Amino acid sequence: MKHLRTLNKYFWKYRVRLISGLFFIVLSNYFNVIAPKLTAYIVDKVQTFLPSQNNANVQFTAHKNQTDYLVNSIIGQLEQSDWTFSKVVSACAIIILILAILRGLFMFFMRQTIIVMSRHIEYDLKNDIYKQYQALDASFYKKHAVGDLMNRISEDVSRVRMYFGPAIMQTINILTIIIFCLYNMFQKSAVLTWYVLAPLPVLAVIIYFVNAIISRKSEKIQALLSDVTTNAQQSYSGIRVIKSYVQEHFIKEKFNEQSNQYRQSALSLAKVEALYFPANVLLIGISTLVALLVGALFYHKNLAAAGAGLVMPHPEITPGTIAEFILYLTMLSFPFSAIGWVTSIVQRAVVSQRRINEFLLEKPGIADNDIKPQFDTGSVAVSLKNVDYIYENTGIHALKNVSLEIPAKSRVAILGKTGSGKSTLANVIMRQYEINDGTILFNDKDITNYGLQYHRQLISNVPQEVFLFSDTVRQNIAFGSDRINDDDVIAAAKNAVIHEEILKFQNGYDTVVGERGVTLSGGQKQRISIARAILKEAPVVIFDDCLSAVDAKTEQAIIKNLDEYLTGKTAFIITHRIFSSLNFDEIIVMNEGQIVERGNHETLLALNGEYARMYHQQVTDAR
Numbered sequence: 001m002k003h004l005r006t007l008n009k010y011f012w013k014y015r016v017r018l019i020s021g022l023f024f025i026v027l028s029n030y031f032n033v034i035a036p037k038l039t040a041y042i043v044d045k046v047q048t049f050l051p052s053q054n055n056a057n058v059q060f061t062a063h064k065n066q067t068d069y070l071v072n073s074i075i076g077q078l079e080q081s082d083w084t085f086s087k088v089v090s091a092c093a094i095i096i097l098i099l100a101i102l103r104g105l106f107m108f109f110m111r112q113t114i115i116v117m118s119r120h121i122e123y124d125l126k127n128d129i130y131k132q133y134q135a136l137d138a139s140f141y142k143k144h145a146v147g148d149l150m151n152r153i154s155e156d157v158s159r160v161r162m163y164f165g166p167a168i169m170q171t172i173n174i175l176t177i178i179i180f181c182l183y184n185m186f187q188k189s190a191v192l193t194w195y196v197l198a199p200l201p202v203l204a205v206i207i208y209f210v211n212a213i214i215s216r217k218s219e220k221i222q223a224l225l226s227d228v229t230t231n232a233q234q235s236y237s238g239i240r241v242i243k244s245y246v247q248e249h250f251i252k253e254k255f256n257e258q259s260n261q262y263r264q265s266a267l268s269l270a271k272v273e274a275l276y277f278p279a280n281v282l283l284i285g286i287s288t289l290v291a292l293l294v295g296a297l298f299y300h301k302n303l304a305a306a307g308a309g310l311v312m313p314h315p316e317i318t319p320g321t322i323a324e325f326i327l328y329l330t331m332l333s334f335p336f337s338a339i340g341w342v343t344s345i346v347q348r349a350v351v352s353q354r355r356i357n358e359f360l361l362e363k364p365g366i367a368d369n370d371i372k373p374q375f376d377t378g379s380v381a382v383s384l385k386n387v388d389y390i391y392e393n394t395g396i397h398a399l400k401n402v403s404l405e406i407p408a409k410s411r412v413a414i415l416g417k418t419g420s421g422k423s424t425l426a427n428v429i430m431r432q433y434e435i436n437d438g439t440i441l442f443n444d445k446d447i448t449n450y451g452l453q454y455h456r457q458l459i460s461n462v463p464q465e466v467f468l469f470s471d472t473v474r475q476n477i478a479f480g481s482d483r484i485n486d487d488d489v490i491a492a493a494k495n496a497v498i499h500e501e502i503l504k505f506q507n508g509y510d511t512v513v514g515e516r517g518v519t520l521s522g523g524q525k526q527r528i529s530i531a532r533a534i535l536k537e538a539p540v541v542i543f544d545d546c547l548s549a550v551d552a553k554t555e556q557a558i559i560k561n562l563d564e565y566l567t568g569k570t571a572f573i574i575t576h577r578i579f580s581s582l583n584f585d586e587i588i589v590m591n592e593g594q595i596v597e598r599g600n601h602e603t604l605l606a607l608n609g610e611y612a613r614m615y616h617q618q619v620t621d622a623r
């Protein structure tokens, strides 16, 4: 239950709704439990009018001194009136009808307050989880599957809503029904109540054991559901790879297997839950039988005693009392069967909230603040001092003691074999990952000393893996930029040499690119991503292998445009190809997480090392 404590702040926020909801529940049940008393009164009244009745003068106490003020005054009025029998019965019927209407009205208010409150809390909780997902850093996303994240924000939140909506409402409902019924039963006849309640401890034992089983099974089910969602999500994202490798059958089998495991677990939970209802019906049935038998026996003893002129042992027990008890037991059958349902909702909510808390309470690996950078953000010098980075999940030492001094407005090329640490270097400069050791400075200020959002606003990035949203080309280019006027978007697209192609799309700039840009070629996606970065106009530019999917002619055209765009910016161009036309101020060659060569084109060629080898290879390939 401790996991659900996280939700208390929401209850506090909506306390007025909650308290009014609880008040309406109590009122609705109050009007509900009055009806049996009037029914009992009528049943006994009928008896006194029966022609064969020979006990009309026997003084039963069943309807005297009612503790309830309302019932007392109704019965008092009816007794004092000189109404005929049919008038009394009609009056009681009308009063019972009015009570039912009042009960219904307050039930309506109870749902309007508590269920509406639960929808508000659900909305807040989803927003809080979403906000937390946004705050968590890249390393978190490396550890958790998207399907799992989706499942927690949707399915788990729905389960938790069942706790702060229906479960809270029904718990209070159940408690008030039980308290009102038991109170009235004890007030009426304590001895009959003890007899009637005798079978109920068995119910308590059943509830205890079944709850433990439900909790265990719920936990397993939620984990399995996450697996199924993750698998489905991955198979949709990777559908092209699956189809090209003709693996549809294998994926379907895997999905079937997981779905089947989920089904088996859900069925097994349903079986356990299904035990509750028949067990309750049986136990309430036994209690009703006891009320009838024991009640009739006591009533018989009363009559016998009255006949012999003795004091009646239980003058409060009449046929009306028995009818009243049966009505209370009917009312109690709902709470007793609902206890199981409510506890299973709570158990599931505990499991789901624990899963939500795992993410909600996770501290982002990158500490953030709201401090603005205290330097001229128009031009930025970047330096790295003894930077070390190890990937937590694999233990790979991707950057080893890297030091760099890049003056503002200079242009750097980063080359190196695959896996040498180039993208990692870009990511640590962007603070996507927090370095293990060393310092990264922008204009001599440690980048950890000011807010992440301000830092990232200083950087225009084209990642190695392009990501486009399922939106229009225009929105994809304008993403992350305040400048969404058409001329700027078109100018950026022209610079990225994609404008002409966009015009040929069915709806030009308003063409929707499909999920992750599936309707576009790899080269088109790359160039839209470049246009997006160009539009951002930041002082630092990081392009990670951004021309790998374009042909040589387009590449030359883009490089020509980039040459102009990069002027006045501090630029890091990560590449596998040497672009001699871009005039780099410095070229860095990386190997196994270290900088192994650095200098300009001429010095590196003269060094005759890795750079020279790459250059000669490229020249040979071009021939």
Ligand SMILES: Nc1ncnc2c1ncn2[C@@H]1O[C@H](COP(=O)(O)OP(=O)(O)OP(=O)(O)O)[C@@H](O)[C@H]1O
Pocket: 142, 391, 393, 394, 396, 398, 416, 417, 418, 419, 420, 421, 422, 423, 424, 425, 464
């Ligand atoms: N998310 C990750 N988790 C664990 N290890 C990673 C992760 N990303 C990269 N690595 C490892 O870190 C090392 C450096 O990878 P990085 O992506 O920086 O290389 P790269 O030089 O950019 O390669 P490429 O040219 O192929 O893009 C590699 O050994 C890689 O396996």
